Amino acid sequence: MKIATWNVNSLAVRLPQVLDWLAAQPVDVLCLQELKLSDDKFPLVELEAAGYHSAVLGQKTYNGVAILSRTPPREVVRNIVGFADEQSRVISATLDTPAGELRVVNGYFVNGQEPGSEKFAYKMRWQDALREQVRAELSAHPRLVLLGDFNVAPEDRDSYDPEGLRETIHHTTQERDQFKALLELGLHDAYRLFEQPEKSYSWWDYRMLGFQKNRGLRIDHILVSEALKARVQSCNIDRAPRKNKQPSDHAPVVVELA
């Protein structure tokens, strides 16, 4: 069975591409970020026709996350419990899958703009709260997947220019320490469980021919808990949708579980 994450940068614009992709890659679960639409604008009917149930936390214009699943999501939790947040960035659900019952936590992590900014401080606060949420989720649900747009390139090899971009946004020690702190909860970066091509990225700037020149970052991640680690069969980035007309700036990441 397969689980995927994809920052679609507006589901209103990208829905046809999402439906095409699901037809070509019939994953069991697809977690979306940056819906950029309110719940009432969510294309429930179209996705049901494609064979997917949805759990949604929408927001007008910015943010917004959803879990699409072949089976109905259960025990849905929206955003971070006890962390007041006007932005729609996290949705969690329990799913019955061919690989058994899984807890899925789908996050659109804060961008942070620039180290030292108020937005960067929010990024750190938000991650502190998310980590505690994940810690609690893990103790209740050992079979857990945390995935989404983490807005961090965890290591130098996850960036097209680690030297030139050192300590800039997505590359700071603080952001990388936050990522490590998630791993220390007992999570594993599924992509790095396997040998991968060099210069593998999941996001490329729309500007300056970023994709054509492969000037990208690997910032979309799938972390699996210890209980699931041995069941991971593969993890890959699907660059094909980035070649579409009107693409998202992110590519889907797919993990296969036995």
Place this chain on the structure above:
DNA sequence: ATGACGGTGTGGCACCGA
């Protein structure tokens, strides 16, 4: 230091993303 591209909502552009 700035903008490049693309989406949204507004209103003739500004803001945000990464």
